[in-house]
Every structure is written in C-alpha cells, then in structure tokens.
Amino acid sequence: MKIPSRTKGAINFAVSLAFIVCLPFVARSAPQPPPQGQVEVRTPRRNDTSPPLRNIPRPAVSLGPGRKVNPVRLNPNRSAVSLGLQQDGALQNSFGSAHSVTKGKNVEGLGAGFNGPQGGFNLQSAPPDTTGAVGDTQFVQWVNSMFAVFDKKTGKAVFGPVPGNTLWQGLGGGTPVPCEVNNDGDPVVQYDKVAKRWVLSQFSVSGGTFAQCIAVSTTSDATGTFHRYEFEQPAFNDYPKMGIWPDAYYISYNMFDGLSGARACAYDRAKMMAGDATATQQCFQLNASFFGLLPSDLDGLTPPPAGSPNYYVAIGLAPNTLNLWKFHVDFATPANSTFGVGAAHTPNATINVAKFNLSCNGHGETCVPQLGTPQQLDTLGERLMFRLAYRNFGDHEALVLNHAVDTGPPGSRTGVRWYELRSPNATPTVFQQGTFAPDSNHRWMAGVAMDKKGNLVASYNVSGSTINPSIRFSSRAPGDPLGKLGKETVLRAGTGSQGTATDALSRWGDYSGLSIDPADDCTFWFTGEYGKDNGVFNWHTRIASFKLKSCH
Numbered sequence: 001m002k003i004p005s006r007t008k009g010a011i012n013f014a015v016s017l018a019f020i021v022c023l024p025f026v027a028r029s030a031p032q033p034p035p036q037g038q039v040e041v042r043t044p045r046r047n048d049t050s051p052p053l054r055n056i057p058r059p060a061v062s063l064g065p066g067r068k069v070n071p072v073r074l075n076p077n078r079s080a081v082s083l084g085l086q087q088d089g090a091l092q093n094s095f096g097s098a099h100s101v102t103k104g105k106n107v108e109g110l111g112a113g114f115n116g117p118q119g120g121f122n123l124q125s126a127p128p129d130t131t132g133a134v135g136d137t138q139f140v141q142w143v144n145s146m147f148a149v150f151d152k153k154t155g156k157a158v159f160g161p162v163p164g165n166t167l168w169q170g171l172g173g174g175t176p177v178p179c180e181v182n183n184d185g186d187p188v189v190q191y192d193k194v195a196k197r198w199v200l201s202q203f204s205v206s207g208g209t210f211a212q213c214i215a216v217s218t219t220s221d222a223t224g225t226f227h228r229y230e231f232e233q234p235a236f237n238d239y240p241k242m243g244i245w246p247d248a249y250y251i252s253y254n255m256f257d258g259l260s261g262a263r264a265c266a267y268d269r270a271k272m273m274a275g276d277a278t279a280t281q282q283c284f285q286l287n288a289s290f291f292g293l294l295p296s297d298l299d300g301l302t303p304p305p306a307g308s309p310n311y312y313v314a315i316g317l318a319p320n321t322l323n324l325w326k327f328h329v330d331f332a333t334p335a336n337s338t339f340g341v342g343a344a345h346t347p348n349a350t351i352n353v354a355k356f357n358l359s360c361n362g363h364g365e366t367c368v369p370q371l372g373t374p375q376q377l378d379t380l381g382e383r384l385m386f387r388l389a390y391r392n393f394g395d396h397e398a399l400v401l402n403h404a405v406d407t408g409p410p411g412s413r414t415g416v417r418w419y420e421l422r423s424p425n426a427t428p429t430v431f432q433q434g435t436f437a438p439d440s441n442h443r444w445m446a447g448v449a450m451d452k453k454g455n456l457v458a459s460y461n462v463s464g465s466t467i468n469p470s471i472r473f474s475s476r477a478p479g480d481p482l483g484k485l486g487k488e489t490v491l492r493a494g495t496g497s498q499g500t501a502t503d504a505l506s507r508w509g510d511y512s513g514l515s516i517d518p519a520d521d522c523t524f525w526f527t528g529e530y531g532k533d534n535g536v537f538n539w540h541t542r543i544a545s546f547k548l549k550s551c552h
Contacts, residue, residue: 037342037343037344037345039282039283039284039334039335039337039339040234040282040283040284040285041280041281041282041334042231042232042280042281042283043277043278043279043280044229044230044231044277044279044281045177045211045230045231045232046171046172046177046179046228046229046230047171047227047228047229047230047275047277047279048170048171048173048227048228048275049218049225049226049227049228049275050167050168050169050170050171050215050225050226050227050228051170051225052223052224052225053159053166053167053222053223053224053225053226054159054223054224056166056167056169056170057166057169058118058119058162058163058166059162059163059165059166059169059183073236073238073239073254073256074363074364074382075254075291075292075362075382075383085357085406085408085409085412086355086357086408087355087407087408087409088354088355088356088357088405088406088407088408088415088417088435088437089320089353089354089355089356090353090354090355090356090417090433090434090435090483091407091415091435091437092434092435092436092437092438092483092484092485093407093411093437093438094438095438095474095485095486095487095488096474096476096480096481096484096485096486096487097477097480097484097486097487098486098487099455099475099477099486099487099548099549099550100548100549100550101475101489101546101547101548101549102546102547102548102549103489103544103545103546104523104544104545104546104547105152105155105543105544105545106155106491106492106542106543106544106545107150107155107156107542107543107544108540108541108542108543109130109132109141109143109148109527109540109541109542109543110128110141110143110146110147110148110160110161110541111128111143111529111532111538111539111540111541112532112533112537112538112539112540113540114148114161116148116157116159116160116161117157117158117159117160118148118159118160118161118162119161120161121146121161123143123144123145123146124537125144125145125185125537126144126505126507126536126537126539127144127507127508127509127510127529127539128143128144128509128510128529128539128541129142129143129144129185129186129187129509129510129511130143130509130510130511130512130513130527130528130529130541131143131187131188131189131386131511131512131513131527132189132513132515132525132527132543133189133190133191133198133513133515133525134152134191134515134516134517134518134523134525134545135152135191135196135198135220135222135518136152136196136220136518136519137151137152137153137220137221138150138151138152138158138220138221138222139152139525139527139543140189140191140198140200140222141189141513141527141541141543142164142187142188142189142200142202143187143541144185144187145163145164145165145183145184145185145187145202146160146161146162146163146164147160147161147162147164147187147189147200148160148161148162149222149223150543152517155543158223159222159223163183164183164185164187164202165179165180165181165182165183165202165213167200167213167215167226167228168180168213168215168228168230171228171230177230178204178206178207178209178211178213178230179204179211179213179228179230181204181206181207182204182205182206182207183202184202184203184204184205184206185202185203186202186203186238186239186240187200187201187202188200188201188202188240188241188242188251189513190242190243190244190249190297191244191515191518192216192244192269193244193298193299193300193301193518194246194298194301194303195269195273196219196220196518197216197217197218197219197220197273198215198216198217198220198222198226199214199215199216199217199242199244199249200214200215200217200222200226201213201214201215201240201242201251203233203237203238203240204230205236205237209232210232210233210234210235210236210237210257211230211231211232211233211237212230212231212233212237212240212251212253212265212281213228213229213230214228214229214231214249214267214272215227215228215229216229216272216273216275218275227272227273227274227275229267229272229279231267231281233253233255233263234255234258234259234285235255235256235257235258235259236255236256236257236258236259237253237255237263238253238254238255238256239253239254239292239383240252240253241293241294241295241386241387242295242297243294243295243296243297243298243310243387243388243390244269244297244298245269245295245296245297245298245304245310246269246298246303246304247266247269247270247310247329247331248266248267248268248269248310248329248331249266249267249269249272250264250265250266250267250295250296250310250312250327251264251265251266251267251295252264252265252293252294252295252312253265254291254292255285259285260287260288261285261286261287261288261289261290261291262286262290262291262292262293262314263283263284263285263286264283264284264286264293264295264312264325264327264339264345265281265282265283265284266281266282266283266310266327266329266337267279267280267281268280268281268331271331280331280334282329282331282334282337284327284337284339284340284345286340286344286345287344287345289317290314290317290323290345291314291382291383292314292315292382292383292384293312293313293314293325294312294313294314294384294386294387294388294401295310295311295312295327295388296310296311296312296313296388296389296390296399296424297387297388297389297390298390298391299389299390299391299449299450299516299521300391300392300452300516300521301518301521302391302392302393302394303392304390304392304397304425305392305397305425308425309326309327309328309425310326310327310329311324311325311326311327311388311390311399311424311425312324312325312326312327312339312388313325313384313388313399313401313421314383314384315358315382315383315384315403316347316350316351318350319355320352320353320354320355320356321350321351321352321353322350322351322353322419322421323347323349323350323351324347324348324349324350324351324421324424324428325339325340325345325347325348326338326339326340326348326425327339349427349428351421351428351429351430352430353419353430353433354433354435356405356417356435357405357406357407357408358381358382358405358406359379359381359403359404359405359406359414359444360378360379360381360404360406360414361381361406362381362382363382364378364382365378366378366506367379367406367414367442368414368442368444368463368508369442369463369464369465370463370464370465370468370469370497370498370499370531371463371464371465371466371467371468371494371497372468372497372534373497373498373499373500373501373534374501375497375498375499375500375504375505375506376506377463377469377498377506377507377508378506378507378508379404379414379444379445379508380404380445380509380510380511381403381404381405381406381414381444383403384401384402384403385401385402385403385404385445385446385447385448385511385512386447386511386512386513387401387447387449387514388400388401389401389448389449389450389514390424391450391452393454396422396423397422397423397424397425398420398421398422398431398450399419399420399421399422399424400418400419400420400421400448400449400450400456401418401419401421401448402416402417402418402419402446402447402448402458403417404416404417404443404444404445404446405417405435407435407437411440413437413440413441413442414437414442414443414444415435415436415437415442415443415444416435416436416437416443416444416446416448416458416460417433417434417435417436418433418434418435418436418446418448418456418458418485419432419433420432420433420450420456431482432482432483433483434483434484434485436458436474436485438488440464441462441463441464441467442462442463442464443460443461443462443472444460444461445460445461445508445509445511445512445528445529446458446459446460446461446512447459447460447512447513447514447526447528448514449514449515449516449524451516451521451522451523451524451547451548451551452521452522452551453478453522453548453550453551454477454478455475455476455477455478455548455550455551456475456476456485457473457474457475457476457514457524457548458473458474458475458485459471459472459473459491459512459514459524459526459528460472460473460512460528461508461509461512461528461529461530462488463494463497463531467493467494468493468494468495468496468497468530468531469494469497469498469508469529469530469531470490470491470492470493470494470530470531471490471491471492471494471526471528471530471542471544472488472489472490472491473488473489473491473524473526473546474486474487474488474489475548477548477550489546491526491542491544491546492530492542492544494530494531494532495531495532495533496531496532496533496534496535497531497534498531498535498536498539499536500534500535500536503536504536505536505537508529509528509529512526512527512528512529513525513526513527513528514526517545520547520551520552521551522547522548522551522552523545523546523547524545524546524547525543525544525545526542526543526544526545527541527542527543527544528541528542529541530542
C-alpha cells in the first residue's frame with residue numbers, strides 16, 4: 001500500500017468517496033545521502049535468518065476504517081517527452097503469423113473469493129500490484145500486501161495467502177521493527193535461477209521510517225527459511241523494481257518526500273545468500289530529471305560476459321528516445337562504483353526509437369474503455385513496464401522491454417510498444433521494435449521476455465467498449481518479420497468490468513509478471529489482473545503457463 005498522494009484532484013476525489021486511509025508520517029532524522037555523484041553505502045539496520053516460513057503464524061490482516069486505494073507517484077517530467085498526438089512510428093495494425101502453442105497451467109490467483117491453506121483472501125485495496133515468478137517446483141504470487149506459494153505441477157496453493165510482512169515476523173528480536181510491523185506492499189517476486197533462491201521484497205513506508213525489506217531463501221523452497229534484511233532509505237522509496245545479476249541484486253526506486261528523482265541501488269548478492277550481516281547496499285541518487293528506471297534481469301543460465309555492468313533503462317527525456325545507464329558495483333572498494341556518466345549520473349547512451357505517444361497522455365489520466373461501464377482505466381503510460389529482461393545468446397546480448405503508448409490518429413487506441421535492444425555494453429542499438437495494436441481494442445500492462453530459442457512473447461491486458469478486461473498474449477518467432485507479433489492467444493477472457501456508476505476506480509494493475517521456467521528455459525509463466533465480476537474492489541488475478549512448440 002502506498003500513501004495516497006497522487007495528485008490533489010485524485011486525493012479530493014478519493015476522500016469524497018471515503019475510501020482513503022491516510023497513514024501517519026513521523027518526522028525523523030534519517031541519514032541523508034551523500035552529495036550527488038558519490039556512492040552511498042549502508043549496512044542493514046536489521047538482519048537474521050528466519051524460521052521456516054511455513055511455521056510462521058499469519059499476522060492479523062488490518063483493513064482499517066473503510067477501503068484503501070493504492071496510488072502511485074507520477075513522473076514529474078512526463079510532459080517533457082510528449083509532443084502531442086503523433087502517428088506511431090512502429091504501428092502493427094494487423095495480426096502476424098500464427099505459432100503453435102502448448103498451454104500449461106491456468107489457475108485462479110489471489111483476489112476476491114480466493115482460499116488457500118492459511119485461509120481466505122480478505123484484502124480490500126487496489127490496484128493489486130500483481131507480481132510473481134516461477135521457480136524449480138513452485139510459483140510465488142504476491143498481490144499488493146498478501147502472497148501465496150503454488151505447486152507448479154498441480155497449480156494449487158501450498159501456502160498462503162498471508163500478509164507480506166509475515167515473512168519478516170520476529171526480525172526485531174522482540175523489539176518490533178518497521179519491516180515486521182508494516183505491510184505496505186509494492187512487492188517484487190524474483191527467482192534467482194542460477195543460485196536457485198527466491199528473492200522477495202516489499203517496502204516499508206508507514207510511520208516516517210522508509211526501508212526496503214528483502215528476504216533471500218536458503219533453498220529453492222519458498223516455504224522454508226530466509227535470510228532477512230531491512231535496509232533504510234533516506235526518503236519515500238516508491239515503486240521498487242528488482243533485477244537479478246551475477247554480482248548483485250539491483251533495484252530502482254522513484255524517490256519522494258524529501259528527495260526527488262530516480263535512485264539506483266545494488267545489494268551484495270553473495271553475502272545476502274550467506275546471511276552475512278556485513279552485506280551492504282550501494283546507491284546512487286539521480287536528480288529530478290530522471291524517473292522510472294528498470295534494472296536488467298537475467299534470463300537463462302548463460303551469464304553476461306565477465307565484468308559486465310547491470311543495465312538500467314528508462315523512457316528518455318527527449319521525445320522518441322530511451323536512456324540507458326551502466327551500473328558498475330565494487331563491494332570491496334565502493335569508491336570504484338559508478339552509475340552513468342559523471343556526478344550527475346547522466347545516461348551512458350540515448351537511443352533513438354520510432355515515434356511514440358505516452359498512453360493516456362502520460363499524465364495519469366484514464367483512457368482505456370470497458371464493456372458495460374463509463375469508467376475508463378489508467379495505464380501508467382509514463383513509465384516502462386516490469387521487467388527489463390536480459391539474455392545472453394552467445395553471439396549477441398539482448399534486452400527486451402515495453403511500455404504502453406497511444407497509437408495516434410486515425411483510430412487512436414492504446415497499444416504495447418516493445419523493443420529488442422542489442423549490444424548494451426558497446427553501442428546499444430534497436431534491433432527491432434513494434435507497437436502491437438492489431439484491432440480497435442486497447443492493450444496495456446504488458447510483460448515481455450524471450451525463451452532460449454529467441455521466441456519473443458508479450459503478455460498483456462486487453463479491453464474495449466465491447467469486451468471486459470482480459471488477459472492475452474502474442475509471440476514472435478526468430479524467422480518472423482522484425483517488429484511483428486503473431487496471432488493472439490486468450491489466457492483468460494474477462495467477464496466483468498471495474499467501476500460502477502456510483503463508485504469509480506480507474507487504477508488498474510500497476511504491473512504484471514512474466515517469467516521463464518528454469519526447468520526448461522522455454523515455458524512462460526504470466527500473472528496479471530483481469531475482470532471477472534462487475535465491481536470495484538473485487539478484482540481477480542490469473543496465473544497461466546504456456547510455451548511455443550518450437551522451443552524444446
């Protein structure tokens with residue numbers, strides 16, 4: 001859950017509906033980051049190794065007086081990359097080739113009516129912030145501030161749902177600390193495929209103490225023991241996103257309430273896997289010009305070349321560009337760590353891309369229609385969507401990423417703009433790009449990734465005036481025309497829409513999760529929100545797996 005401060009208008013509107021819960025901030029003298037250009041190094045405020053998660057009692061779920069909305073902070077520079085509505089420069093307005101697909105599991109995830117071994121799902125907040133990842137034998141899904149562990153073969157929950165802060169109960173050793181007291185959400189679920197470890201994280205921002213709570217499993221079993229850490233942050237560390245890399249866990253934040261601008265941090269992977277109390281975080285604070293960065297996340301078992309930096313990418317400050325940074329971390333000698341260029345941490349590369357428009361004008365407005373209600377949905381069109389997926393194919397390195405765009409006239413609608421970037425450590429180039437908007441419906445909230453054969457998949461939400469919000473995916477084989485996705489496959493057709501004539505809610509998803517099964521490096525697992533019943537806080541999520549038959 002995030003503090004409701006999206007815009008003044010949003011606050012007034014929400015308060016008028018009486019479903020905002022304002023959490024208190026207490027003034028405190030948190031350590032401030034060093035002058036810009038210098039790396040900030042911190043050790044954890046708390047760390048330990050937990051009992052088996054399966055044995056930790058579920059804390060009580062406190063819903064507070066009424067319902068809660070989970071606003072996101074907007075990019076203060078969103079207008080800088082907006083030129084007004086222009087014709088999209090990479091528009092795909094028809095379906096491409098069909099690909100043979102093998103469908104796997106397709107089960108209900110956390111949401112209204114869900115029940116699991118630890119009881120029912122009873123959280124009334126929105127949006128779900130759906131995130132999840134697949135491991136060797138399990139799938140972990142986390143929505144807003146509750147999570148569950150599913151058996152990969154049966155699709156059934158084997159643990160949960162429980163509040164997110166269950167994972168940090170007892171961290172304070174009898175004196176409660178923020179990570180175990182607060183259950184603020186904005187979660188991230190990752191599976192370290194090389195180490196076979198789960199990395200689970202959420203922020204703690206209530207009460208004026210800002211922290212990132214990170215737990216690293218000791219085995220591949222997400223219901224077992226975890227090395228737990230609480231790392232303090234100097235301000236509101238909004239919208240954390242994590243990438244797994246050989247030398248560190250890399251996280252990006254959008255900072256507020258005392259700082260402004262993106263923040264990039266590296267966490268000592270080797271020491272955290274060992275539960276070492278001397279593990280550190282190294283962070284660089286960018287200025288207010290930069291926002292919405294994503295760190296690269298390794299897919300497959302082939303690591304990047306030795307000494308490779310982690311890559312961060314964001315929508316560029318100039319129209320029709322992407323910005324790319326390189327993060328070199330040195331845990332032994334922090335003074336050697338660098339992020340970007342110079343003291344201002346400017347991007348290492350600005351990449352020109354085809355013309356695009358930020359969806360919903362990039363201003364937090366609503367623009368996605370739904371069947372049966374005048375309520376339109378938001379797209380978070382000002383930022384890239386999780387993940388920035390990296391793969392080393394041996395003869396080339398590739399990054400794939402996406403964001404929601406407006407296709408421009410004629411027939412303006414929201415589509416998924418996706419990219420494949422190559423040679424990120426040399427001269428980054430756009431190998432291919434496309435805006436997938438093959439009919440009159442709207443597509444957004446996507447995840448993009450590639451399997452070991454180079455098949456590219458985009459999974460996303462679809463909605464329109466004649467359909468309820470649904471989940472679909474499309475794919476591209478290596479031999480297909482560049483920038484073209486194929487025919488769609490429906491993962492879950494929507495049967496309800498969000499919002500009513502008397503109770504509006506425009507926020508949707510905030511993010512979704514697309515990951516690759518480490519067992520075969522072929523099977524994609526997607527989790528995201530969809531519409532099942534008409535209403536406001538009775539949202540549903542789905543967990544589905546599939547693979548292209550050409551990958552084996």
